[in-house]
Amino acid sequence: MTSGGNGVIGLVVNPVAGLGGSVGLKGSDGADVQRAALAKGAEPKAGRRAAQAVATLLARRPGARLVTVAGAMGEDSARAAAVPYELAPSGVQDNDVSTATTTAADTRAAVAALAGVDLLLFAGGDGTARDVLDAVRELGGQAPPVLGIPAGVKVYSGCFALSPATAGFVAADFLARPDSVEAEVVDLDEERYRRGLVSPRLYGSLRVPAGRAALSGRKAGSSDAVPATVEGIAREVAARLRPGARYVLGPGATTAAVGRELGLATTLLGVDVIEARAGGGADLVAADVTEGELFELVRGRETVIVLSVIGGQGFVLGRGNQQVSPRVLDEVLGGVPGDGDRLVVLATQQKLAGLGGRPLLADSGDQELDRKLAGHVRVITGYRESTIYRICAASEEFYG
Missing domain, CATH: 3.40.50 (Rossmann fold)
Structure with a gap:
């Protein structure tokens, strides 16, 4: 168990992240894809993975404060993890994940509402990382470091922890040793991806905890294979x-x-x-x-x-x-x-x-x-x- 201050952790969940994975849709971007995934029987899992991360975090650092937003974008995960939490006013509706109504704008609004935390955890995939990046750019110098909880179909960006539990461990350690580095955000055009065209694009970088070994790292391409x-x-x-x-x-x-x-x-x-x-x-x-x-x-x-x-x-x-x-x-x-x-x-x-x-x-x-x-x-x-x-x-x- 590490020592040091307790600190404040923010949590944002993209509840529709990863919906398309189990039903073969190669992504979850867009309301039409999300509705199609639900119609095929997909079960939302991002909230469950976020709950695993915060449960691990609070078990390792019981004194940490968890601040999140209402409903499926954070509060539901905190409840599922059975950990104490506070709500920040964000303007985000108490969305029902079964209707797949959360949007990129909701994610950006939630990030803005949690600007004052010491570290922001977000659950999603590369598309969510792009939304977080957009919000962080708007916040400028007020933006906190962030760390991704992997919950998407594809996770190519380097700003994600290896697993939900690892995200909790890294967050807990960061509160004791708040060192950060830059990690890349990359994403694919999902329409091209579904046609078999894999072309990751670099969108920018996010400040993340310095535990490089516990982060996924950017995916390396296969084009150099003989x-x-x-x-x-x-x-x-x-x-x-x-x-x-x-x-x-x-x-x-x-x-x-x-x-x-x-x-x-x-x-x-x-x-x-x-x-x-x-x-x-x-x-x-x-x-x-x-x-x-x-x-x-x-x-x-x-x-x-x-x-x-x-x-x-x-x-x-x-x-x-x-x-x-x-x-x-x-x-x-x-x-x-x-x-x-x-x-x-x-x-x-x-x-x-x-x-x-x-x-x-x-x-x-x-x-x-x-x-x-x-x-x-x-x-x-x-x-x-x-x-x-x-x-x-x-x-x-x-x-x-």
Whole structure:
């Protein structure tokens, strides 16, 4: 337990952040997308992740004051965490997340209302980070440092903690040692992203706590990967297929190469399911599935989950592949989370080297499951090449 003053922490939640992830919408920006996600059965999770962060914060620093805004944009999370809080007048309505009515303007208004705190926590994704950045620019020298609680579909910006629990730990430590650094805010054009065009854009930077090791860091691109290496990984996956088994291919260029190697029309950014044939090859069972569809497709079937690594960050679970949910993982792994035959990771040697020895990370939304996954996992790095690499729960890598 660290020592020092108690301090004031602000909390802003984008309650619709991450809605599109489990239902395969590749983002949550825009009221139409949010309504479509809810219609597909998506469950809001940003508030729950924010509650986890503030519960961790207050457990580590009980004397800290938590100030937030009404309703789903903060108060509901504080109540869920069962921690004391104060409300700041913000002009933000007590929005009902089930109607997906919160807007970027609401986020900016909430940030402005909390300008006097020592540190502002915000729960959301890259789009939320952009809204916070806009509000911070308007506040100028009055703006507090901020820290993101990862709750979006895509989390490419460097201003986010590794996990909700890590955000709570970092915030608590910051109150004792208020050192800050600049971290980049990047985002994608979601319409282009849904068409398979991945082009992150730098929007600016935010002042964040100086605990760099506990922050996600900006996503590194895959454009420098040698095509022959990626093709070699795809050939190795194809060579390992077990007839009759189903394979879940997560999003990414490397897993998309597996589809090309097999002559299948898989998706770049979606989650696809294929089934290996006797005698070689595979059939596409379903493309771009939702979490519910995926669960039904793997239930009671021999299944292997094949995921790639986010360059620079090391995430395997919880970033862009929310369809691979805790219940899907439980069903596939069958109580043997460390079984290298059922969870296979793809990464070039270059991408692993870029992690500088840091482990792969899991942030599935279920901390207990993430802890069970901790240990080592097989990583295919090329044709006839693989290695065993450490994986750990994102919430415990630096504060376990």
